Amino acid sequence: MQVVTLEDGERWWGGAVADGTVMPFRAGHRRDLGWSAGKPDDPAHGPNQSAPLLLSSTGRYLWSDHPFAFTFGDGTLEISGRGITLDRAGASLGDAFRAASRRFFPPSGRAPARELFTGPQYNTWIEMPYEPTQKTVLGYARRILDDGLPPGVLMIDDCWSPGYGTWRFDPARFPDPRGMIDQLHDQGFSVMLWLAPFVSPDSATFRELARRGLLVGDPAIVQWWNGWSAVLDATNPEAVAWLHGELDALIAEHGVDGFKFDAGDLHFYPADGPSQSEAWARAGERYPFNEYRACWKMGGRPLAQRLHDKPSAWTGDGLASLIPELIAQGLIGHPFSCPDMIGGGELGAVGFDDPEFFVRYAQVAALSPMMQFSTLPDRVLDERHRAAVRTALDIRRDLLPTILELVDRAAVTGEPIIRPMAYHDAEEAPGQFFLGPDVLVAPVLEPGATERTVAIPAGTWRADDGATVTGPATITVPVTLDRIPLFLSAR
Secondary structure, eight states, X not given: OEEEEOOTTOOEEEEEGGGGGGOSOOTTOEEEOSGGGOOTTOTTTOOSEEEEEEEETTSEEEEOSSOOEEEEOSSEEEEXXXXXXXXXXXXXXXXXXXXXXXXXXXXXSOOSOTHHHHSOEEESTTTSTTOOOHHHHHHHHHHHHHTTOOOOEEEEOSOSSSBTTBOSOOTTTOSOHHHHHHHHHHTTOEEEEXXXXXXXXXXXXXXXXXXXXXXXXXXXXXXXXXXEXXXXXXXXHHHHHHHHHHHHHHHHHHOOOEEEEOOOOGGGSSSOHHHHHHHHHHHHTTOSEEEESSEESOTTSSOOEEXXXXXXXXXXXXXXXXXXXXXXHHHTTOOSEEOSSTTOXXXXXXXXXXXXXXXXXXXXXXXXXXXXXXSOHHHHOOHHHHHHHHHHHHHHHHHHHHHHHHHHHHHHHOOOSXXXXXXXXXOOOTTOEEETTTEEEOOOOSTTOSEEEEEEEEEEEEETTSOEEEEEEEEEEEOOTTOOOEEEEOO
């Protein structure tokens, strides 16, 4: 075990995105970044992205190529693991991130597909869980357009195929997939398909992959949220070549644009979860249209990273967790981030009797690098609240040139797009963030709010209502249902 003495006023971020709400860390926080964190249902495991990286507000950073455990004590940081590097670069959180990124997870120079940022994403998950069909997918797209929402990337989620690992359209559900996708393309949509590393036991695909030695174990059968399956061995180049062949055929034969690579969680792998999770993510890097909900390492790569499924709640793991977890994603090397599906993607939790919650969720998403709907506004909102969602989309449209510039910059520098206040040496303020260096965003995160307190950093800032504010200062601004308080640097 290595013991690091904390410096005066030093604060730390990093490790697991699931810990975003407790960053910067306080005494008593601990995390094991490897398999030994606990059972799959143990909250200590945590879903989402993670990396063997810690960053300090005084310019220090800690890295290993392997998972490690850490505990913050009273003035100390205890680390257990191998290959630990502790170093310093400059004197700030931003200095620490840039140095660690250059050294350990340099940016690729590429970003995911532009369409993932320019328009909203739409995922069929909540509206038709486990039941997508050609008819319902086309109906879903039609509802989007009829409600005045712009087309974007449409993701067909679980159960479009006849079985896990058999990655072709189920002909009973999708009799003419090429015709469906051509129609969606004509309407302005790009189309992605869900998949996971699992293979249904005793299927023809299972027997072929087992015979060729392309499954984890001999083979191992693991439990996941849909039952029991074998697992593709993504560390085996022959297995990855097989997967690419299946996916490339979907692109060539049906016009599919890309894929959502789900279930990269460490605990779904019976052995060496970190290596398997990293390899699963690397397998998808081939496709510019991609999405990940769980990932190990892979910072600096052109991968779209979404937060895990959220409950429909204002506090806890719901709306209140979006900003801190988006910040955490960026600080471990994933700038191309997306909140969970608007309103929450936790199946069974979306029973909207709170339209204001949906609006405020959409407002956070609109000022993120990417935004994703699953529940459609026309099903859960009256016209007043739907108009507020459309206003959020208008605000995003006006800021889109800035967002795209930040995407391009992140591809080259690796720097986060969503940043904590400390990244620019400003005082921490819960519930607000920098969008790049020159946009300060302070969304409304409480029900029934009529005003919002905002911490303004040093400098001159122009508010969305035209007011000019000089910081550092703490101000209170009035808010309405359709206002997202934001401030542009006037430098």
